[in-house]
Amino acid sequence: MRVGIITQARTTSTRLPRKVLMTAGGRTMLDHHLDRLTRSGLPVYVATTTNATDDDIVSLAAGRGLPVHRGSEHDVLSRFSGCAAEHHLDIVVRVTSDCPLIDGALIASAVEDFVAADDPWLYLSNSLERTFPRGFDFEVFSAEALFDAQEHASEEVEREHVTPYLYANRTGRMHLRNTAWPEDKSAYRVTLDTADDFELLRRLIEEHQAHTLSCAQIIEVLDAHPRLAAINEHVEQKKLGR
Template sequence: MTNVGIISQARMTSTRLPGKVLHLAAGRPLLDYHVERLAWSKLPLYLAITANTPDDALAAYAETHRLPYTRGSEDDVLARFQQCAQEHDLDVIVRVTSDCPLLDGKLMGEAVQEYLAAKNPRLYLSNVLERTYPRGFDFEVFSRELLEEAHAHAVLPADREHVTPYLHQNRSGRVEFRHVRRAEDRSAYRLTVDTPDDFTLIKTLIENYGAAKLSGDELIQLLDAHPELVALNAHIEQKKI
């Protein structure tokens, strides 16, 4: 049987908004919403955190919530993912980042079923290469085989820090691709948390609009109806790889 798991990378030392995943919205840490919405996928979740002292808080969170976790290198996140997949014997990995508190676990679960139906360990499936979903809904699905290959051969610092460039740039020449797209492009919307303005939007959506219970499509409809909310962080530029 194929062992599928979500690995979410997290750390407390973000440069633009330190400790962001434990910032509070409606009295709860953002990580709560991330974990709860990932549960919609019906897939097990593993946290990949760093071995640094500041991440003791994330280890404590994981233990309190009975979440399995792995501690590894801060800079070599690819090695951290490989270590986590190895420790938990995963055959297929769904990669997400913990600064996305409003991602859509149901969409992710459907994408994993599509991936498994393909029965192709050389397949990389995601909604990030041909982006039509808001930033903050990001996920990537790939096999342990591809992860081990990237870990063995990726040498550029950006490859190690960002986990999947070796795969999605097809350095081996043997990766196949499939893209999850929505009919109407809403890639300009930003529902990730990297800056104080990002946090203001997420906090407002959760506290004033019940966003934590809304599906991905309902969140997009909400932003369509409220351009003043979109404007709160529309000026933020995503960090480049």
């Protein structure tokens, strides 16, 4: 059974253009992200766009020996489906490159749970009911379910955000399962969408070596340094379709 992590990356983000190529601790945010994913022990695939502006992402991934799939900028569902089909995946983990400190060990554990369930219509995530800080999000589902969404999803929000068709259970066949953190830490933002998000991530990496820490250890740092966590606490998460 072929399992793969597909991460979506582009340079044309509206709030902070080229954010994944910004650097902290001498490495790009995308490098930190891919470093963390590879620690899962699972194959990693980069799904980017056909835009020339994303050639730098292709070069970075190629320099690391990672496969790249290029597709539509806005129909991200087709981009994921195409990547899964090209690499003959049976199980897909969806993540996004604005999570430079994502925890590969958490992903590996989630995949073990998914495989043990032996259910092609399971959707397993840690963001159905948010208790994790933003920035550690993952979704696990079968390629069969992804291909079904690719064939039938018609709403713009379903195409752009990949998985709404799945977790809204538009087929009536999906079984949803949420992975929760023991405490509600959803107020923390360890994701990259604004300049203040970047400042927090830069300080976490350069002052606290967060790129070497687990999700639990990063939460401990934020708990112990409330002024640090306050840097981006005012940032409003973009809503689907905006």
